[in-house]
Amino acid sequence: MKTLEIPRPTELNLVERVLAGDHAAFYDLIRPYERMVFRTAVSVLNNEADAEEVAQEAVLKAFKNLASFRREAKFSTWLVQITLNEARMRLRKYRAGLYESLDAGQESDDGDYIPKDYADWREIPSEALAKTELRQALAKALQTLAPMYREILVLRDMEQLSTAEAAEALGISEASAKTRLSRARLMMRDALAPGYDGAWSSGEGYKKVRPF
Amino acid sequence: MKPEEVLINCGEMFHLISNYVDDAVDPALRARMEKHFRTCRHCTAVLDGTRNVIRLVGDDQTFEVPASFSKKLYAKLDEYLKATQK
Numbered sequence: 001m002k003t004l005e006i007p008r009p010t011e012l013n014l015v016e017r018v019l020a021g022d023h024a025a026f027y028d029l030i031r032p033y034e035r036m037v038f039r040t041a042v043s044v045l046n047n048e049a050d051a052e053e054v055a056q057e058a059v060l061k062a063f064k065n066l067a068s069f070r071r072e073a074k075f076s077t078w079l080v081q082i083t084l085n086e087a088r089m090r091l092r093k094y095r096a097g098l099y100e101s102l103d104a105g106q107e108s109d110d111g112d113y114i115p116k117d118y119a120d121w122r123e124i125p126s127e128a129l130a131k132t133e134l135r136q137a138l139a140k141a142l143q144t145l146a147p148m149y150r151e152i153l154v155l156r157d158m159e160q161l162s163t164a165e166a167a168e169a170l171g172i173s174e175a176s177a178k179t180r181l182s183r184a185r186l187m188m189r190d191a192l193a194p195g196y197d198g199a200w201s202s203g204e205g206y207k208k209v210r211p212f
Numbered sequence: 213m214k215p216e217e218v219l220i221n222c223g224e225m226f227h228l229i230s231n232y233v234d235d236a237v238d239p240a241l242r243a244r245m246e247k248h249f250r251t252c253r254h255c256t257a258v259l260d261g262t263r264n265v266i267r268l269v270g271d272d273q274t275f276e277v278p279a280s281f282s283k284k285l286y287a288k289l290d291e292y293l294k295a296t297q298k
Contacts, residue, residue: 023293027286034285035277052281056288063289112223118254121261138274157269163234182230188269189261 011075018066026063033076034059036159037083043154044087046143054090058083080155080169113183121193141191149184156181220248225255229262 017025030037037058041051061082069078142150155166156177167177220228225248231237232245249256268274 023297026293027289030289034282038277038281039275048278052278052284055281056285059285059289060292063292112227114223115226115254115258118257119261120253120257121264134268135274138268142269142275153269157266158275160270163236178231178236182227185230185233185262185265186226186258188265189258192265192268193257193261 012071015066015069015071015075018063026066029075030059030062030079033079036076037079039154039158040080040083040151041087043151044084044091044147046147046150050090051087054087055083058086061086074165077161077165077169080159080161080165084151084169113186115186116190119193121189137192141188144191145184145187149180149187152177152180153184153188157185220244222252222255225252226258229255229259233259233262233266 011029014025014029018029034055038051038055041054041058042048045051045054058079062079065082069075142153145153151170152166155161155169156163161169163174163177163181166181167174170177172180225245228237228241228245232242237245249259
């Protein structure tokens with residue numbers, strides 16, 4: 001688990017303190033989630049500069065609306081929801097005047113996805129992770145995903161939300177979340193597996209591998 | 213033939229691998245999938261690759277948050293709180 005898990009009473013306690021006027025407690029409440037807020041914003045906007053601004057707006061909004069946070073909910077899911085809303089509002093502003101709606105042009109999430117290639121991709125040597133080539137390939141693969149796939153992948157596999165939490169934050173059913181996640185992972189694999197022939201660690205560049 | 217021995221084809225497998233990795237398939241289906249993996253290199257390659265994607269995407273080193281992000285965020289928050297506390 002990558003996200004720092006704060007015991008629930010402590011987190012609720014921080015919420016109570018902020019609401020009672022101890023504004024400094026809000027910093028402690030937000031700190032474990034600041035990266036999550038940023039990366040969630042990137043997943044919608046696909047742009048770091050916009051995501052920084054949206055993340056700031058989302059955190060301010062969380063502060064202003066803290067009284068409406070339901071105690072039985074999970075703070076992280078609530079915060080992700082606010083961030084997604086802010087990011088989508090920003091996107092809508094950009095698209096104002098265009099005919100397409102937010103969902104226009106998105107692929108439907110039903111239907112089968114067949115891998116393009118069966119390149120063998122067994123192991124990631126740990127040193128390969130430190131390589132710029134691999135990081136760039138990952139960033140590029142993520143950027144080329146349609147937003148509906150990038151969002152679920154970021155919430156589930158990057159931020160480690162459960163399927164139920166991610167579905168709730170995105171306002172979709174769990175079944176739909178699972179289907180989108182499956183597609184997202186297969187598309188990422190398709191984008192990355194063929195390059196994984198040692199190129200990331202040897203620096204020899206891209207080669208397609210089709211062992212079958 | 214027992215029902216759990218009904219063969220799964222690769223198309224169905226591609227659909228299920230993500231749930232399999234998340235441990236979100238029931239034991240009977242899991243057993244059928246494992247049987248398929250034992251004889252199918254394609255699906256095994258897709259399984260390994262899916263696991264690698266999850267591992268890479270979940271690695272904190274993979275996607276960096278800009279170094280100045282945190283500082284700017286708290287500066288903004290300071291500014292807002294100062295203005296409201298007047």
